[in-house]
Amino acid sequence: MLQDKKVIALGERDGISGPAIAACVEAAGGTVVFVATECFV
Amino acid sequence: MDLQSQEAILRLSETHGPANLLVLIGAPDPEAAEISAETVVLGDPAYAGALAGAQLGLDVYHVLEDAVRQDVPDDVWEAQIGVMADILEADALGAAVAGMREQKPT
Numbered sequence: 001m002l003q004d005k006k007v008i009a010l011g012e013r014d015g016i017s018g019p020a021i022a023a024c025v026e027a028a029g030g031t032v033v034f035v036a037t038e039c040f041v
Numbered sequence: 042m043d044l045q046s047q048e049a050i051l052r053l054s055e056t057h058g059p060a061n062l063l064v065l066i067g068a069p070d071p072e073a074a075e076i077s078a079e080t081v082v083l084g085d086p087a088y089a090g091a092l093a094g095a096q097l098g099l100d101v102y103h104v105l106e107d108a109v110r111q112d113v114p115d116d117v118w119e120a121q122i123g124v125m126a127d128i129l130e131a132d133a134l135g136a137a138v139a140g141m142r143e144q145k146p147t
Binding site: 001002003005006007008009010011012014015016017018020021023024025027028029030033034036037038 | 042043045046049050053057061062063064065066067068069070073077081099104105108109112113114117118120121122125129
């Protein structure tokens with residue numbers, strides 16, 4: 001599913017961070033085009 | 042969702058085309074996950090950011106959904122996600138995001 005996809009990684013501070021999502025995507029062959037770690041309040 | 046993120050997503054959608062993008066959410070609770078998913082599918086429900094009224098219909102998943110998990114090598118998953126996969130309620134998170142995914146405009 002992630003292979004060759006352009007992925008937006010919208011992480012969250014209290015959940016899974018953006019860089020952690022991005023690392024998973026890259027390992028699965030996807031391309032990360034945006035990374036953020038938000039703080040939902 | 043942060044206003045800067047909304048602006049970036051709108052710009053990426055214009056650059057790459059909505060059909061070529063996939064959004065992965067890492068929110069810790071179903072409510073937050075649903076709001077993030079709604080923002081990239083139907084537009085910003087708070088009408089505060091660049092995605093207000095923008096029905097981009099982006100493909101969106103929570104990172105803990107099985108469809109994502111099975112694509113990631115085990116060692117990378119353990120290192121990056123690890124115990125969070127056990128702490129967070131993956132089924133409820135996935136259901137919240139899937140509910141919005143199904144409302145994608147046709």
